[in-house]
């Protein structure tokens with residue numbers, strides 16, 4: 047699904063990722079943990095193709111194709127979904143209208159007939175329910191005046207509707223209370239399937255109690271310094287990141 | 296490709312109404328003098344009093360100077376380089392029905408999406424089609440007559456309803472009101488005349504479609520709408536012109552009279568040729584639009600301004616009567632080298648008068664977009680209220696957005712609220728859309744449409760769709 051090989055990337059001319067490698071197979075759930083500023087969001091943004099995030103060497107292959115050769119919208123249509131750490135507002139554009147444009151673009155690229163308005167609305171209502179978001183949110187402007195938690199749930203709602211192949215969740219858990227966390231986890235778990243891969247970027251191990259990962263990686267200084275199974279998260283919780291300082295994977 | 300480069304590409308696009316119609320025209324040679332005014336008046340077979348009125352305006356104009364206070368820049372206009380009258384030759388015999396109108400002219404309107412054959416038209420919209428200096432056709436006239444509504448070219452109204460014209464022409468925008476209004480009063484060509492009788496709700500939308508075709512000509516139409524007591528009318532106006540390298544002048548005057556209890560809703564979609572990416576060509580649009588509200592009357596202006604090299608336009612309302620209401624909803628989009636200085640004046644004279652101003656300016660490319668608005672509360676306007684909201688959206692970083700709000704309140708009981716914001720189509724918004732698979736072009740037009748939502752919802756349904764599309768066309772790229 048995703049093969050990242052010795053990836054170096056810079057943001058605004060500053061080297062952030064310094065030789066990161068990661069291999070994710072279909073059906074797997076990987077957690078990427080690390081201290082603030084270690085490059086977790088940078089990795090998500092590089093994979094999704096945000097302007098200004100440049101691959102300087104190494105490569106990232108999505109189903110065998112280098113993402114560097116794809117525009118952001120092409121990556122999205124190929125099945126890469128990024129749930130943003132800080133979802134932005136688009137005033138006046140209703141969530142529903144936004145979902146419709148997105149669904150049409152992605153379905154068409156997949157060679158699938160886009161959903162008709164009635165089916166889309168029904169599906170949108172279902173996924174809203176799954177993440178405990180009132181249907182009224184479909185009519186409101188994208189993230190317009192949403193609380194932090196509502197924005198995060200809105201991201202997951204979109205993900206559930208668009209059914210990506212590779213979901214990158216950038217600190218979706220931060221700012222959520224325990225109830226909301228469980229709701230989000232339930233949504234993400236419902237998407238787990240043998241053809242789909244999920245990357246959970248998180249600062250805390252708390253989320254991993256609800257979405258149990260197959261692998262845990264520790265990112266520090268732009269590289270993965272340790273990888274392991276789900277136990278690694280607990281170890282980190284007990285000992286802190288400093289435990290790994292200077293440690294190489 | 297970077298978002299900035301994408302944006303730059305997006306805001307350049309082709310103008311779809313830029314074709315020319317090849318018809319033989321009778322066009323006056325360029326130049327302005329008394330002889331030209333007499334010629335226009337004679338062509339229209341006007342009674343003497345109209346000619347006198349024109350000549351008086353011309354005298355005033357000669358003594359006036361071009362206004363310089365607007366935030367626009369252009370080389371001085373040589374008014375002797377402009378032709379003041381042009382009409383398709385086929386219109387000289389005054390066709391009595393559509394069958395007698397040159398098919399080439401009908402095709403022009405069809406290409407613009409406005410079929411003039413009644414059976415093909417949007418049901419419920421009557422159209423007056425003005426081509427250069429003359430009205431080509433006015434549809435549904437007889438049907439409107441049944442409810443007493445008069446909808447005809449102003450040149451005809453001068454003959455058929457002289458009392459109404461004498462009473463109201465120039466009553467809201469006097470001849471010497473401003474430089475361009477004076478010029479218009481001297482050389483005005485066709486425009487629409489509307490009269491809605493007492494208590495009548497006009498059974499259809501009325502609309503006028505203005506087309507400038509001939510090179511080097513100006514268009515100087517004049518529209519007069521009178522809504523008698525308790526009546527109601529919704530009027531739409533659209534405009535386009537061919538793509539040409541030289542600038543063309545458009546100086547119109549619109550006067551609205553809302554008698555006690557009447558409502559006039561006036562909507563404009565202005566899509567005159569804006570000039571090319573380097574700022575060559577395009578229409579210079581200097582327009583005076585004003586309405587007067589008597590007791591309990593309401594006038595609502597909605598405008599979507601996407602065209603013209605220069606837009607200088609301030610649709611205004613004089614709230615003369617008690618409890619009268621004035622509204623102004625505006626979207627002004629400028630891109631490339633376009634310049635817009637537009638806004639409104641709300642003049643509160645009566646008691647309990649209320650006005651609302653919602654202005655949305657979108658600037659892209661190297662354009663300049665200014666909102667200029669005056670809210671004046673006179674001493675006797677007890678309990679007057681105004682709400683102004685003025686938002687600017689910037690696309691890219693080479694354009695300019697400006698707001699010039701003027702507030703003059705001479706009555707302490709007035710309630711005035713003013714809100715203003717400036718925002719950018721941010722890289723983050725664009726990236727969110729692209730990350731969801733949406734084309735950058737589609738994304739920008741979606742973001743812009745969202746920004747304009749409050750104004751679009753004021754447009755009549757058919758127009759709202761058209762306006763949304765117009766912004767799409769205006770922003771859609773890849774033609775670069």
Ligand SMILES: Nc1ncnc2c1ncn2[C@@H]1O[C@H](COP(=O)(O)OP(=O)(O)O)[C@@H](O)[C@H]1O
Nearest residue numbers: 057058060062081082083084085086087088089
């Ligand atoms: N747009 C940007 N411009 C400049 N520096 C950036 C930008 N984005 C991230 N950085 C820097 O890159 C480093 C990694 O940031 P980030 O990937 O957001 O870390 P994390 O998500 O792990 O907290 C930080 O030092 C941060 O300041």
Ligand SMILES: [Mg+2]
Nearest residue numbers: 086087131217
């Ligand atoms: Mg981060």
